Amino acid sequence: MTTTDLPAKHYQTASFDASTNNPSACNSTLDDSFAAIDWQAPWLCHLNQLGYISKIIIQLSGLNNEPAQTDKIEHTPDIIAKVLNTALQQQANDLQQSLPQTKPALNNQAKTLRFVSQDALPEGEAYESFIGTTGNIPTRDNLHDLFNGSIWLTFPKTKALLNYYHMLEIEQQGIGSSRGRVRDTITVFDENGAILVTAESSIGEALINFDWQGSLVAPRDKWDKSKQSNNQSQAAVYIFGHALLEKLLQPRKALCAHSIVIHVAQDFFTLSLSERIGHLDQKVTDYMDALLSQPDVTPRKLSPLPILGVPHFWAENANPSFYEDCQVFRSGRRRQK
Known part of the structure; x- marks a missing residue:
C-alpha cells in the first residue's frame, strides 16, 4: 500500500499553535533533511497514519506544489510532537479505541501516551523512566524521532512492553556505563x-x-x-x-x-x-x-x-x-x- 492507495481524508493544515496537541494557524517549517524521505518506499508502507503524516511532512518540508513563502515562515518548536499527537488521535478515532497506554511497571499506573517536547524531560531522569511514569514521549524535531513516533503509532503494545522492561532493568541495575544484556x-x-x-x-x-x-x-x-x-x-x-x-x-x-x-x-x-x-x-x-x-x-x-x-x-x-x-x-x- 502506498500513500496514494489510502482513502482520501480531509487533512488539517500544516501549521501549529503553541499546544503540542492541535494544529492551528501559525506557520511552521522543517529543515531540509525531511525532504529526503521517499514516502513510496516499500519499507514504510506498514506505518499507521502514513497518509496523514506524509502529507503534513511534505507540506512542512516545502515540497508541496504551492510556492513556499519562506520570508513569512516562522519556525516553531515541537512540530513533530504536534504532528504525531494529531496522528495518534486520528488513529484512535478511526479505530474507535482509546489512546494507547504504557505498560505499568513497579508502582506506576498505566499512562496515556502523548508526544511532548524534548525539553519536558527533566535533567538527569532516564528517558524510559520518564515515559513509564508520565506517558509522555520526549520528541525532537528530527528524522530519528519522527520515525520513532511512527513506530509508537504502529506497534504501541510492543513499544510499551520494551519500555516496561527498560524500567525494570533501570530499577534493578541503575544507570551505568553499560546497559546489560536485557x-x-x-x-x-x-x-x-x-x-x-x-x-x-x-x-x-x-x-x-x-x-x-x-x-x-x-x-x-x-x-x-x-x-x-x-x-x-x-x-x-x-x-x-x-x-x-x-x-x-x-x-x-x-x-x-x-x-x-x-x-x-x-x-x-x-x-x-x-x-x-x-x-x-x-x-x-x-x-x-x-x-x-x-x-x-x-x-x-x-x-x-x-x-x-x-x-x-x-x-x-x-x-x-x-x-x-x-x-x-x-x-x-x-x-x-
Missing part, C-alpha cells in the same frame, strides 16, 4: 529491528540458519509485495527499528537488520494491512515478553537480515546474483538446537 537486546531491536512474518516455517528456519537461498531466493514467489498484497503470500517483513528507517533514507546493500521470526496462519495474509499490523503488534509483544524473560537473552538471539535482500524491497534483488555477495550475505553462525 537492555542491550531491547535497544538493538528497538533501533534496528525487523519482523519476518511467515506462514511457511521453512522460510523462518532458513533465515535463522543464514540460508539465504532457502529464505530469500528460492521461495521468492511466496513473498508478499508491500504495494500489491497477495492473499496467497506466505512471508513478509515489517521494519520495527526507527534508526533503521532513518538509515534507509540512503539505502546501502550492507544495511543489516536484527530480526525476529513470527509464525502465523495462512489467513494472516488475507487481512488488510491495518488488520495485519494490529494482529502483529500483539504477536510481537508476546514474543518479546518471552524473549526478554529468558535468563540468557542477548542481542545474539536476534537474526541478522540484510534488509535490501528482502524480496521486492529493492529492484536489484530480482537478480539471484544479488545474493552472491558474501560480504553481505554471510554464512554466519548456526543457531544451536
